[in-house]
Amino acid sequence: MPALTKVERTIHVPARTGASVELKKGQLIRITDLKGAQPCDFWAFNKNDHWEFLAPEYTKVSIMKTYPRVGDAAYTNHRRPVVTLVEDRSPGQHDMEFAACDEERYRQLGAKLPHASCQDNLQNEIKKRGMTLKGIIQPWNLFTNFPIFSDGTIPTASRATTARSAPRWIASSWSRPAHRT
Numbered sequence: 070m071p072a073l074t075k076v077e078r079t080i081h082v083p084a085r086t087g088a089s090v091e092l093k094k095g096q097l098i099r100i101t102d103l104k105g106a107q108p109c110d111f112w113a114f115n116k117n118d119h120w121e122f123l124a125p126e127y128t129k130v131s132i133m134k135t136y137p138r139v140g141d142a143a144y145t146n147h148r149r150p151v152v153t154l155v156e157d158r159s160p161g162q163h164d165m166e167f168a169a170c171d172e173e174r175y176r177q178l179g180a181k182l183p184h185a186s187c188q189d190n191l192q193n194e195i196k197k198r199g200m201t202l203k204g205i206i207q208p209w210n211l212f213t214n215f216p217i218f219s220d221g222t223i224p225t226a227s228r229a230t231t232a233r234s235a236p237r238w239i240a241s242s243w244s245r246p247a248h249r250t
């Protein structure tokens with residue numbers, strides 16, 4: 070594992086909110102579930118081409134697993150590794166099957182509206198950074214456990230792991246320059 074020499078920035082992300090950071094190749098990000106049972110929807114974009122982004126469906130076929138384990142990368146829709154999981158002290162369950170929650174999901178669940186959602190949090194961060202997206206993009210659901218039964222069904226009671234203070238590390242790892250001609 071790359072040695073951590075200096076923490077450049079710490080961001081506390083309160084429940085139901087989002088945050089974003091810009092990373093260069095080789096930089097590390099640690100995401101910590103401070104209280105446990107707190108999922109974290111994680112997106113990653115190519116700064117130079119926002120239409121290239123971390124894509125669970127491309128990742129799964131690239132690593133032939135349902136989600137990355139330590140040493141595995143997550144891949145973009147251009148089939149390039151974007152982040153690599155270099156350490157994981159959580160229970161290690163990080164779903165790549167489910168769409169991010171959004172207002173319509175909470176409406177269907179009968180929740181009181183308006184309700185904060187991961188998709189809205191993403192859109193807020195996108196706006197703050199002056200980015201534009203051409204569609205709805207789905208995340209990597211960190212600290213989230215949705216086991217799939219052998220008959221293809223998913224238990225409805227699935228929920229977040231009890232990660233408590235489990236940190237993990239992800240390094241940006243573009244395999245070639247992001248610019249293209």
Ligand SMILES: [Zn+2]
Binds near residue numbers: 170186187188
């Ligand atoms: Zn959510």
